[in-house]
Amino acid sequence: MTYSQVKNLKPTEFKRLCGVYPETFKEMVKVLEAEKVLQKKTGRPNKLSAEDQILMTLEYWREYRTYFHIGTSWGINETTALRITRKVEDILMKSGLFNLPGKKAVQPQNTEIEIVVVDVAEHEIERPKKKQKAYYSGRQKCHTIKSQVLADAKTRQILCIAHEKGKSHDFKIWKNSKIGIEQQIECLADKGYQGIQKLHPNSRIPNKKKRNQQLSLEQKKFNRKLASERIVIENIHRSLKIFRILSSRYRNRRRRFGLRFNLIAGIYNYELLSHSNYAIA
Numbered sequence: 001m002t003y004s005q006v007k008n009l010k011p012t013e014f015k016r017l018c019g020v021y022p023e024t025f026k027e028m029v030k031v032l033e034a035e036k037v038l039q040k041k042t043g044r045p046n047k048l049s050a051e052d053q054i055l056m057t058l059e060y061w062r063e064y065r066t067y068f069h070i071g072t073s074w075g076i077n078e079t080t081a082l083r084i085t086r087k088v089e090d091i092l093m094k095s096g097l098f099n100l101p102g103k104k105a106v107q108p109q110n111t112e113i114e115i116v117v118v119d120v121a122e123h124e125i126e127r128p129k130k131k132q133k134a135y136y137s138g139r140q141k142c143h144t145i146k147s148q149v150l151a152d153a154k155t156r157q158i159l160c161i162a163h164e165k166g167k168s169h170d171f172k173i174w175k176n177s178k179i180g181i182e183q184q185i186e187c188l189a190d191k192g193y194q195g196i197q198k199l200h201p202n203s204r205i206p207n208k209k210k211r212n213q214q215l216s217l218e219q220k221k222f223n224r225k226l227a228s229e230r231i232v233i234e235n236i237h238r239s240l241k242i243f244r245i246l247s248s249r250y251r252n253r254r255r256r257f258g259l260r261f262n263l264i265a266g267i268y269n270y271e272l273l274s275h276s277n278y279a280i281a
Contacts, residue, residue: 003049003052061244067079171196
């Protein structure tokens with residue numbers, strides 16, 4: 001299935017197929033072609049066009065089949081499929097087009113943001129050969145990597161992310177990430193962030209039921225209201241996990257997980273800002 005076979009699909013159908021809209025796809029192709037011009041390398045030309053290389057990479061993220069199956073579908077060796085995918089990822093990240101705003105977006109000099117939401121998602125991984133206990137999540141009953149996402153509640157834009165081993169507590173990830181939020185910005189978090197108010201007083205977390213005690217009606221009402229405001233971050237995680245590489249068991253080496261998560265989050269932001277006429281699927 002080459003780009004020539006899918007380029008005439010409707011934007012929503014193209015999005016369902018490879019995870020991005022046609023406009024975003026074309027920008028990704030421009031980045032790849034520009035890098036080729038700068039490199040000026042001689043030798044045997046690539047069997048796949050720039051469009052097909054981008055499409056194959058998106059197919060890998062979206063469906064997360066093995067390189068053997070991807071290579072067989074495209075008529076290339078699985079090692080070639082791996083090399084092309086990594087090259088495309090590196091070029092897209094190097095371009096800066098899909099970079100996240102970073103922690104500076106919530107620093108004192110940036111006062112446009114009023115409310116941020118934070119949450120952690122867990123991604124199952126293969127059992128590590130070393131330091132297995134550090135990656136074992138008692139909650140998921142498997143080995144995982146945790147990804148913390150901080151987003152603007154109003155615009156739904158992802159501001160920054162952080163990754164830790166599966167055994168790490170959510171609040172510990174927050175402390176290790178050292179996000180210095182402006183005091184005027186309100187932070188909405190879940191029960192996993194007990195203690196965040198000591199670091200950032202302008203934070204709201206759900207009321208936790210104590211042993212042998214029940215929550216009052218006011219506390220339950222507060223929790224429901226907070227949950228309705230925090231649903232934004234749940235929707236963001238869902239938008240990222242349409243790429244099965246983030247929702248299925250991660251089979252690759254962990255050292256490249258952060259790059260791929262950053263890149264997919266950057267693409268999400270790009271579509272959110274550039275394609276407001278479409279609904280984020």
